[in-house]
Amino acid sequence: MSRKRRPTQVDVARQAGVSPAVVSTVLNGAGRGSVRVGPEAAARVRQAVRELGYVPNPVARNLAGGKNRILGVFTFESIFPIERRNFYFPFLIGVEAAAEERGYDLLLFTSASGPGSGRRIYRGGVNRLQLTDGAVLLGHEPDKSEPARLSDDGFPYVFVGRRELPGAEPSYVAADYAGGTGQVVTYLAELGHRRIAYLGTPSDREALRDRVAGFERSFAALGLDRAQAVRERLDPDDVTPDRLRSWTDAGVTAFLAENDILARSLLAAADAGGFSAPRDFSFAVLGDPLEPSDDPPDWTSFKIPRQEMGRQSLEVLLDLLEDPSRAPLRRVLPCTLVPGASTDRAPTKGVMPT
Amino acid sequence: MSRKRRPTQVDVARQAGVSPAVVSTVLNGAGRGSVRVGPEAAARVRQAVRELGYVPNPVARNLAGGKNRILGVFTFESIFPIERRNFYFPFLIGVEAAAEERGYDLLLFTSASGPGSGRRIYRGGVNRLQLTDGAVLLGHEPDKSEPARLSDDGFPYVFVGRRELPGAEPSYVAADYAGGTGQVVTYLAELGHRRIAYLGTPSDREALRDRVAGFERSFAALGLDRAQAVRERLDPDDVTPDRLRSWTDAGVTAFLAENDILARSLLAAADAGGFSAPRDFSFAVLGDPLEPSDDPPDWTSFKIPRQEMGRQSLEVLLDLLEDPSRAPLRRVLPCTLVPGASTDRAPTKGVMPT
DNA sequence: CTGAAAGCGCTTACAG
DNA sequence: CTGAAAGCGCTTACAG
Numbered sequence: 243m244s245r246k247r248r249p250t251q252v253d254v255a256r257q258a259g260v261s262p263a264v265v266s267t268v269l270n271g272a273g274r275g276s277v278r279v280g281p282e283a284a285a286r287v288r289q290a291v292r293e294l295g296y297v298p299n300p301v302a303r304n305l306a307g308g309k310n311r312i313l314g315v316f317t318f319e320s321i322f323p324i325e326r327r328n329f330y331f332p333f334l335i336g337v338e339a340a341a342e343e344r345g346y347d348l349l350l351f352t353s354a355s356g357p358g359s360g361r362r363i364y365r366g367g368v369n370r371l372q373l374t375d376g377a378v379l380l381g382h383e384p385d386k387s388e389p390a391r392l393s394d395d396g397f398p399y400v401f402v403g404r405r406e407l408p409g410a411e412p413s414y415v416a417a418d419y420a421g422g423t424g425q426v427v428t429y430l431a432e433l434g435h436r437r438i439a440y441l442g443t444p445s446d447r448e449a450l451r452d453r454v455a456g457f458e459r460s461f462a463a464l465g466l467d468r469a470q471a472v473r474e475r476l477d478p479d480d481v482t483p484d485r486l487r488s489w490t491d492a493g494v495t496a497f498l499a500e501n502d503i504l505a506r507s508l509l510a511a512a513d514a515g516g517f518s519a520p521r522d523f524s525f526a527v528l529g530d531p532l533e534p535s536d537d538p539p540d541w542t543s544f545k546i547p548r549q550e551m552g553r554q555s556l557e558v559l560l561d562l563l564e565d566p567s568r569a570p571l572r573r574v575l576p577c578t579l580v581p582g583a584s585t586d587r588a589p590t591k592g593v594m595p596t
Numbered sequence: 597m598s599r600k601r602r603p604t605q606v607d608v609a610r611q612a613g614v615s616p617a618v619v620s621t622v623l624n625g626a627g628r629g630s631v632r633v634g635p636e637a638a639a640r641v642r643q644a645v646r647e648l649g650y651v652p653n654p655v656a657r658n659l660a661g662g663k664n665r666i667l668g669v670f671t672f673e674s675i676f677p678i679e680r681r682n683f684y685f686p687f688l689i690g691v692e693a694a695a696e697e698r699g700y701d702l703l704l705f706t707s708a709s710g711p712g713s714g715r716r717i718y719r720g721g722v723n724r725l726q727l728t729d730g731a732v733l734l735g736h737e738p739d740k741s742e743p744a745r746l747s748d749d750g751f752p753y754v755f756v757g758r759r760e761l762p763g764a765e766p767s768y769v770a771a772d773y774a775g776g777t778g779q780v781v782t783y784l785a786e787l788g789h790r791r792i793a794y795l796g797t798p799s800d801r802e803a804l805r806d807r808v809a810g811f812e813r814s815f816a817a818l819g820l821d822r823a824q825a826v827r828e829r830l831d832p833d834d835v836t837p838d839r840l841r842s843w844t845d846a847g848v849t850a851f852l853a854e855n856d857i858l859a860r861s862l863l864a865a866a867d868a869g870g871f872s873a874p875r876d877f878s879f880a881v882l883g884d885p886l887e888p889s890d891d892p893p894d895w896t897s898f899k900i901p902r903q904e905m906g907r908q909s910l911e912v913l914l915d916l917l918e919d920p921s922r923a924p925l926r927r928v929l930p931c932t933l934v935p936g937a938s939t940d941r942a943p944t945k946g947v948m949p950t
Numbered sequence: 951c952t953g954a955a956a957g958c959g960c961t962t963a964c965a966g
Numbered sequence: 967c968t969g970a971a972a973g974c975g976c977t978t979a980c981a982g
Binding site: 602603605606616617619621622624652653655656657658659660661662878 | 968975976977978
């Protein structure tokens with residue numbers, strides 16, 4: 243049961259009658275700071291390697307080389323959140339696939355929950371990610387100072403999702419929420435909708451700001467009247483039948499729901515108020531409808547390329563490791579319009595003439 | 597932006613006015629070969645750690661022979677397999693939750709694909725898990741020699757799922773497939789079924805053998821005629837309408853499908869042959885129906901406690917690390933019968949008298 | 951109770 | 967063209 247001693251570089255060197263440095267060079271190929279090795283010395287080394295069954299110890303290699311070929315994955319929420327599994331899963335699939343291709347292992351930071359503090363990068367003032375070569379950051383950070391400090395420390399990391407950081411220029415791979423929202427607005431405009439309400443949450447995250455920006459920009463781009471772009475900040479409970487009626491009375495024919503919850507509130511209000519979509523109004527969700535049921539409703543929406551975002555964030559991280567001076571590295575991936583059954587032509591005003 | 601040099605143990609030692617050995621001891625707790633440290637020296641060390649933001653290098657720790665509080669998760673198939681996401685996900689949730697509670701980080705081994713070789717623990721003869729304190733092994737191993745060698749090397753690991761290893765006694769946390777199968781048979785017997793066919797795959801994995809064993813044992817336990825227990829080994833294509841007819845003609849009133857695929861084949865054959873379940877026969881799946889749709893069909897089955905298996909496998913691993921002499925450690929968790937719409941009372945033989 | 955030193959198995963400047 | 971040596975950052979016997 244005791245672990246057998248593996249042959250080491252020293253054993254090989256002795257057997258081949260050379261120094262360890264020569265063994266190292268033969269195995270790694272002539273590199274930057276490597277010694278020169280004659281052909282017959284190299285042959286002796288290879289022979290000894292074969293005879294002894296020598297395999298270099300990757301741990302020692304890492305120690306000597308300064309890198310450990312471990313990349314961190316840090317989520318500001320539980321890595322495998324049961325309720326939101328469909329949210330993070332595709333990112334992780336992408337990250338894993340890319341890591342596998344590039345020969346890196348992934349360290350999941352799990353033990354983050356200090357007393358009451360939730361998941362933090364710095365625990366007791368110490369950057370826990372430090373033990374990796376670099377890290378991919380996932381999810382909504384409760385505290386901007388954490389990534390800011392990461393930047394200060396010069397630790398290589400990439401955000402999944404666009405981030406603005408006071409005093410720092412983070413690298414990220416983001417989805418083009420503004421563009422996705424614009425596509426939805428354009429689609430609605432083509433269906434004849436002119437007055438559109440954006441139902442947003444009170445939150446002001448980058449991902450949400452981008453949607454608002456896309457909403458407003460697209461009105462201009464389409465030559466629509468900016469005054470017809472209604473913007474609301476609501477809690478789900480704020481979407482009442484009365485509220486819905488006041489919107490439609492004001493001529494709103496289509497709604498953009500910032501997320502699923504708001505879309506469901508809207509539907510509930512419609513139900514309670516005797517409205518029906520898309521007969522009385524159209525609506526779309528600004529992202530993938532994925533919560534909480536497993537079979538998504540057939541709503542007009544746009545697809546966020548989550549898996550590709552995961553993949554590319556890892557690749558950007560590797561680029562960063564190769565040449566840190568290139569930071570910040572940023573990529574914005576397009577979202578895809580998904581037409582669904584929640585949208586239809588704008589209803590004609592008033593009662594149909596008979 | 598230039599990366600600051602990571603503080604090392606030496607830096608901490610200097611700042612605290614102690615030797616590196618003292619720092620090491622404070623961080624690892626008083627252990628076997630550790631030095632004794634006074635309370636105020638320990639306090640100075642902790643203070644210095646905080647001030648410097650020191651994090652021990654896990655690679656160095658490992659090389660020097662110590663523990664690094666990193667646990668490995670190795671899957672013999674892709675960790676996040678898109679097609680089978682629902683299969684591994686619950687295990688991982690459990691593993692992560694337990695790791696988080698116990699303060700361990702998780703290293704996912706991803707870069708396994710040598711040329712054509714699939715996922716392997718030993719790559720070029722080295723144990724890749726070596727960097728971790730121990731590992732949880734997940735999924736079906738194509739090659740028994742890999743875990744066997746792990747045992748030979750004395751590397752601590754726990755299988756999720758029962759495993760038999762020639763010449764080794766692996767630790768594992770398994771589901772009680774035999775018991776689950778027995779519950780299903782009992783349930784069918786209560787519904788009046790006496791002749792039951794077990795539709796199995798040609799494969800002979802432990803998890804499948806356990807189901808067969810449960811099938812056969814339960815006949816004895818229920819006092820049923822063992823000759824009525826029909827056992828078949830089939831590919832999904834083998835389940836044809838003709839075959840189905842021959843079984844029912846022979847008096848079979850209920851089927852046990854080893855997996856979803858076989859259950860679907862059975863249903864397809866029924867469809868094509870003019871049969872209908874549960875009118876003409878009952879059937880149950882021996883496990884969670886989870887493939888490939890997201891909303892599982894309402895079949896009689898049993899629930900595999902995947903999340904709990906993940907959680908307990910990590911806990912067993914920690915027990916193992918604490919005291920390796922207790923190996924092998926084994927736990928078998930109960931499965932829960934899930935009655936569904938695919939079973940009903942046994943049809944009466946022949947035509948109903950009018 | 952504490953420190954100095956060897957050693958884990960490599961890589962890489964640095965002399966010859 | 968080649969070797970001896972330092973060093974990566976730890977842990978752990980071993981002296982004091």
